[in-house]
Amino acid sequence: MNYMPGTASLIEDIDKKHLVLLRDGRTLIGFLRSIDQFANLVLHQTVERIHVGKKYGDIPRGIFVVRGENVVLLGEIDLEKESDTPLQQVSIEEILEEQRVEQQTKLENEKIKVQALKDRGLSIPRADTLDEY
């Protein structure tokens, strides 16, 4: 804010730990090292965090360069508060397994719903089959 008062700028966030939510749903946590005018981000010591219910797992990813348009939001992580969370950290294999199970149940529920609607003569187009714009 010292640089450009009255605006929102990422300059002040450099070298701080951030949580970045991407448009494809991934959550990245890393140190913001560099930005540019398009809000492309360079994340250092990045970790991809997968959340399933009350559990989460971290996959270390190294250095990420994220194109600005794919970022939904990002926020600074308070390093002191980072550890006190009610969530439970598990291993990568476990969380990936949990994620797979979750996806599966979601798909099954979706299928049942679509079938029920079809029986009643209604059809709701699926979000992923629609064009984005």
Next chain:
Amino acid sequence: MTCLEGPHSNQGPDKSCGPMAPEEELVSSSQLEEEEEENEEEEEDLDPDLAPDLEEGVDEEEEDLGDPAILSAVTNTQRGLPSSPGIKASGALGMSPASLHFLWQTLDYLSPVPFRPTHPSTSSPVRHFGPRLLPPDPYVFCSPPTSWSPRFSHLTQLHPQHQRILQLQQHSRTPRSPAKKPWSRQSDAYANLMTRKEKDWVIKVQMVQLQSEKPCLDDYYYQNYYQKLEKKEADQELLGQRSKVESLKLVTPYIQKAEAYESVVRFEGSLGQVAMSTCFSPRRAIDAVPHGTPEPEIGAASSQRLRVLSWIEKMFLQLLEIEEGKKNGPPQSCYSEQQRNQVEKLFQALKTQEQSNLEETADGFLQVLSVRKGKALVARLLPFLPRDLAVSLLLAVIHHLPLLVKRDAADQVLQMLFKPLGKYISHLTFHELLQGLQGLMLLPPGSSERPVTVVLQNQFGISLLYALLSHGAKLVSLDPSLEEPSSDHTAWTDIVILIAWEIAQMPTASLAEPLTFPSNLLPLFCRHVDKQLVQQLEATMQLAWIY
């Protein structure tokens, strides 16, 4: 970024960061700049409070690389561009010389520039873009920093609890600095990968995007907000909060009128056009000019309404120009010749609306007044009008008051006209006043309702009526010659009696509450009307006033 003088001009190893201009006048500054850059790369946390020091002169001559040794030592973050002076560079970059000039003046240093001009002219391999200038302080963009904690701008609006928590955190954090966590040691190793120069470069790009010729229009909300904030702080300071709290302001680059450019080049005798691509018009190869298509004929009523609406819009634009002229010009009550012409033109436009018949003229004016925006237009135009024009508008309004009142039933915004019109009521002569009121009294053909009845039921109407009567009473009391029996005097008394009777007739509930209640009304009625009626009037009007 710091200024050149000060504690940072110590000699260091000649780690050349880039070629320098050989010109005489810039040699010393360039040397110092070299040292400064070394210092920057060594220690990033420079004191931000040193005052910036910008050089005024811009040297636009070509620069040459003197030393091939320096050439080879260019770091990978510094890339020069083949530069050529003035217009050529600006043309290639797609920017007007004015904005480019601005860039050079305020934001120059050795920095990676994103665009590379494509002209092949250069013989010498690496040159530097633009002249050597002092690296500017980013704080040039804003007023001096404040001691405000937390370190947000005045635009960050936090919940008071949140703010308190943050303040506590900040206060408690500062004594705890010796207790470093493992992560902080790590990040120190990787910190400042993005150098100050790179940050400044990003900011420069962002600031370029904010260039504007008229910031008070383009950035209206922020500018107005900041003015209010400054005023509030000045007041606070005056009141005794002695701490000089200065909020930072974003000062966006202000450019002069952007230069018009020829994006299409025509050669003599050629059949086509050569498109010169710029960043504003990448491929404008043809003249696509929209020609006005003739409007299809629609229904008469809707087209009439549309015509009135579009007419109001055009007049509003003229009014905005007049207001802008008044705002920018010197604060005086007499207007310049040009402004007066503008106002006249607008008034004529208001009155005539391309209709020649006198009755239709008034009708056009009424149509404008039937629209909410038209009322706003007239209300805002009235302060600019000379007396006689304003009075004619006022009389027209009085004459058609019942009609206006009826048409305003949906919007109920006639009130906005009361203040500007009220100002001109006091300018009316007795004769004009009488004329107006007599016009009001006329029973319109085909309507059984008496005009005064209608008027009394509307707030604007009753306020206007009271104001007119009060003015009349004042005139009569001031000028004893009017007391003599004459046609004017009888007309006046007749009007007063009639209105008094009407007021008495109305049930109190339907009498609208006037915006102002002149004090000389009751005495006026006392003089002309019998006692019983006066008592009745008093009761009615007082009750209405209380409600």
